[in-house]
Amino acid sequence: MTSVARRLPTVLRPPQAQNIGGFDVEKLRRDFPILKQKIRGRRLVYLDNAATSQKPQAVIDAISHYYERDNSNVHRGVHYLSERATEEFENARQTVQRFINAASASEIIFTRGTTEGINLVAQTYGRTHVGPGDEILVTALEHHSNIVPWQLLRDEKGAKLRVAPVNDSGELLLEEFEKLLSPRTNIVAVTHISNAIGTVIPLRQIIEMAHRRNVPVLVDGAQAVPHLTVDVQALDCDFYTFSSHKLYGPTGMGVLYGKSALLDAMPPYQGGGDMISSVTFEKTTYNKLPYKFEAGTPHVAGAIGLGAAIDYVNALGIENLAAHEHDLLAYATEKVSALPGIRVIGTAKEKAAVLSFVLDGVHPHDVGTILDQEGIAIRTGHHCAQPVMQRFEVPATARASFALYNTREEVDVLVEGLQRVQEVFA
Ligand code: 7TS
Numbered sequence: 001m002t003s004v005a006r007r008l009p010t011v012l013r014p015p016q017a018q019n020i021g022g023f024d025v026e027k028l029r030r031d032f033p034i035l036k037q038k039i040r041g042r043r044l045v046y047l048d049n050a051a052t053s054q055k056p057q058a059v060i061d062a063i064s065h066y067y068e069r070d071n072s073n074v075h076r077g078v079h080y081l082s083e084r085a086t087e088e089f090e091n092a093r094q095t096v097q098r099f100i101n102a103a104s105a106s107e108i109i110f111t112r113g114t115t116e117g118i119n120l121v122a123q124t125y126g127r128t129h130v131g132p133g134d135e136i137l138v139t140a141l142e143h144h145s146n147i148v149p150w151q152l153l154r155d156e157k158g159a160k161l162r163v164a165p166v167n168d169s170g171e172l173l174l175e176e177f178e179k180l181l182s183p184r185t186n187i188v189a190v191t192h193i194s195n196a197i198g199t200v201i202p203l204r205q206i207i208e209m210a211h212r213r214n215v216p217v218l219v220d221g222a223q224a225v226p227h228l229t230v231d232v233q234a235l236d237c238d239f240y241t242f243s244s245h246k247l248y249g250p251t252g253m254g255v256l257y258g259k260s261a262l263l264d265a266m267p268p269y270q271g272g273g274d275m276i277s278s279v280t281f282e283k284t285t286y287n288k289l290p291y292k293f294e295a296g297t298p299h300v301a302g303a304i305g306l307g308a309a310i311d312y313v314n315a316l317g318i319e320n321l322a323a324h325e326h327d328l329l330a331y332a333t334e335k336v337s338a339l340p341g342i343r344v345i346g347t348a349k350e351k352a353a354v355l356s357f358v359l360d361g362v363h364p365h366d367v368g369t370i371l372d373q374e375g376i377a378i379r380t381g382h383h384c385a386q387p388v389m390q391r392f393e394v395p396a397t398a399r400a401s402f403a404l405y406n407t408r409e410e411v412d413v414l415v416e417g418l419q420r421v422q423e424v425f426a
Pocket of ligand 1: 050051052112113114115116143145146191193194195196220221222223243379383384
C-alpha cells in the first residue's frame with residue numbers, strides 16, 4: 001500500500017491521536033471532500049449510506065496514485081510496474097483477510113460486489129450440490145440479490161426455495177427457521193443485516209442450527225461489514241460476501257470469502273485468463289485458490305481502494321464507529337417516531353444504521369423529492385427488497401441510513417424536513 005493510502009483519518013492525526021474516544025465527527029467529515037459541497041444552496045445531508053457510502057480522501061488518493069504511478073496488469077509481467085501492481089493488489093487481499101479474520105488470503109476472492117459473490121456460489125456450489133426436490137433456505141429479509149440467483153438455480157434444477165418468516169418488528173423467527181431446515185435443505189443463504197429495515201439477524205445461532213444438519217451457510221454481509229466487526233472464523237460461516245462501495249471504498253469491487261475446503265471442491269465460475277494453470281484444446285487445468293475464481297484482468301485499482309478504505313476504518317476502530325452510529329440511530333428513531341402520522345417499519349431490538357418509515361397520506365417518493373429540495377438525500381422505494389414491503393403491507397418506505405460522518409444535527413435537519421413535508425400535504 002502506498003504511503004498516501006496509509007494516511008490516517010484527520011481525526012486520528014496528532015495531536016488528536018490520543019483522544020479517539022471523543023470521535024470528533026466534524027473533524028472527520030473533512031476527510032470526505034464530497035460532503036463540503038452545497039446542494040441547492042444547502043449543506044448536503046447525505047443519509048443514503050445503505051445504497052453507497054462516500055469516500056475519504058485516503059481512498060481517492062490511493063486510487064489516483066495507483067493510476068499515476070503503478071498502473072500495470074497483475075500476475076503476468078516480469079517488469080517493474082507489474083511487480084509493484086501485483087504486490088499492492090495482493091497486499092489488499094491480505095488487508096481484507098485480516099479485516100474479516102479469514103484463515104488464509106487464498107480464501108479471499110475479489111468480485112464485482114455482493115451480487116457477484118452470491119451468483120458465484122449459486123452457479124458453482126449450488127449447481128453441483130442442489131438437485132430436483134432439494135431446498136434452498138433464505139429469510140423474509142433478503143435483498144433481491146440474495147433471492148433471484150437462488151430462483152434461477154431452483155428453476156434450473158427443479159429445487160425449492162423456502163423462506164423463514166419474521167415477526168411484526170422485523171425479527172427473524174428462529175423456531176420457524178429451524179423447522180424449515182429439512183433433510184432436503186442443501187444451502188442456507190441469509191442477510192446479516194436487512195438493508196430495508198435494519199434488522200441484525202442472530203447469525204451465530206442460525207449457523208449453529210444449519211451446521212448441526214451439515215448444511216453450509218452463505219452470509220450476505222453487504223450491510224454488516226460497514227457497521228460491525230465481522231470474524232468469519234468465529235461465526236464459522238461457509239461463505240461471506242460484501243461490497244467495497246458500502247464500506248467507503250470504490251464501486252465495482254467486492255469480496256467473497258469461502259472456506260478453502262469448499263472453494264477447492266467447487267468448479268470455476270467463469271473461464272479466461274489467470275484462472276488456469278495450463279490450457280490445451282483437449283484439456284484445461286485450473287489455477288489454485290483464489291485465482292481459480294478470478295478470470296480475466298481484475299479491478300486492480302478497486303482492490304487497492306478497498307484496502308485503503310479498510311485501513312481508514314481500522315484506524316478509527318469499527319467499535320467506535322458502531323457506537324457513534326448506534327447513538328445516531330437511537331436519536332433519529334426517537335425524533336422521527338415523535339412526529340404525528342409517522343410509522344417506523346422495522347422495530348427489531350437489534351438494528352443497525354437504517355431507519356425506514358412511512359408518512360400517513362404521503363407517498364415515500366414525494367417525501368424524498370421534497371427533502372431533496374432541502375439538500376437531504378434519503379432513499380425511497382422498495383430498496384430492492386420487495387418481499388419485505390409485502391410483509392409489512394406497504395408499497396415502499398422512506399429510508400434514512402447512517403455512516404460514520406453523520407451527525408445529530410443532520411438528524412435534526414431531517415426531522416425539520418419531514419415537518420415541512422407534512423405541512424405541504426396537510
Ligand atoms: N445485499 C444487501 C443486503 C444489500 O443491501 C445490497 C445493496 C446488495 C446485496 C447488493 O449489493 P451490490 O453492491 O452488489 O449492488 N443494497 C442497496 C440498497 O439498500 N440501496 O441500494 C443498494
